[in-house]
Amino acid sequence: MPEIRTGMALRWQGETWIVVSFKHTHKGRGGATMTVKLRNILTGGVREATVRESDEFEELRVERFPGVYSYAAGEDLVFFNNETYEEITFPREALGSVLPYIKEGSEVTLLYIDGSPATVEPPNFVELKVIETTPGVRGDTASGGSKPAKLETGLVIQVPLFIEVGDTIRVDTRDDRYIERV
Numbered sequence: 294m295p296e297i298r299t300g301m302a303l304r305w306q307g308e309t310w311i312v313v314s315f316k317h318t319h320k321g322r323g324g325a326t327m328t329v330k331l332r333n334i335l336t337g338g339v340r341e342a343t344v345r346e347s348d349e350f351e352e353l354r355v356e357r358f359p360g361v362y363s364y365a366a367g368e369d370l371v372f373f374n375n376e377t378y379e380e381i382t383f384p385r386e387a388l389g390s391v392l393p394y395i396k397e398g399s400e401v402t403l404l405y406i407d408g409s410p411a412t413v414e415p416p417n418f419v420e421l422k423v424i425e426t427t428p429g430v431r432g433d434t435a436s437g438g439s440k441p442a443k444l445e446t447g448l449v450i451q452v453p454l455f456i457e458v459g460d461t462i463r464v465d466t467r468d469d470r471y472i473e474r475v
Contacts, residue, residue, distance in 0.1 A: 297327060297344065302334070302406050305342075305350040309334040309406065334404075334412050337390030353406050360403040360413070362395045372413060374403055381410045388412065393448035394419050394466045415466045420475050421445050423460045426452065439471075 297303075301312050310331040319325040327344045344350075359375040369382045381403060385392070394415035395401060402414040426442035439451040442462075450464060452471045463472040 297329060300355070302353040302355045302404075302411075303350045304353060305331075305348075309353065309411070311355075311404070311412075313339065332390075334406070335387060337388070337412075354408070356405040356408075357414075358403045358405065360401050362397060362399045362401055362413075364397060372401065372403060383410070383413065391415050393444075393446045393469075394421075394464070396421075396446055417466055418463050418472060419466055420461050420463050421448070423452070423456055423458055423462060426456060426458055429455050429457055 297312055297315050299312055299314055303310055310333055313330040313332050315327055315329045317327050324346050329344050330341050332339050360372045363371045363373050368385050370385055372381045391413050404412045421444040423442045424445050427440050438454050440454055441449050442452040442456055443449050450469050450471055461475045463475055465472055
């Protein structure tokens with residue numbers, strides 16, 4: 294069975310993937326398999342796949358650098374690498390799944406695969422301002438339900454009923470979940 298780890302990059306079936314999570318299973322006399330959740334580097338799409346002992350893939354060298362989202366230049370986004378002091382440009386469509394979590398000045402992780410810039414990862418938690426939601430009603434409690442809220446980046450998530458327009462909230466970027474009001 295090939296060794297698979299969370300966060301590793303691999304080339305499998307002609308595409309480049311990052312391993313989001315994995316689960317090793319072994320069923321009696323049958324061979325061992327691994328259920329792997331993969332995120333496509335180019336499209337940002339996530340898929341679950343079963344990897345068998347006979348499957349082959351190429352492990353790619355991954356380097357992570359701290360960076361900052363600097364500005365948008367037309368259809369491109371420009372990031373600053375805090376270690377090498379270089380500007381890296383990515384097309385907006387290549388970062389589709391990351392866009393709802395970043396705004397100018399946001400800290401990110403720049404992923405380089407085999408020495409070339411490949412993608413951007415947002416931090417696990419971001420703070421965003423609520424720009425649109427239905428008003429709270431007197432008597433709403435923290436545990437009494439939820440409502441949709443649109444955030445400053447365009448992301449829409451479920452929030453508790455007491456959250457109002459103008460509040461800043463912390464969001465878990467791994468599953469679009471409200472964490473707390475800041």
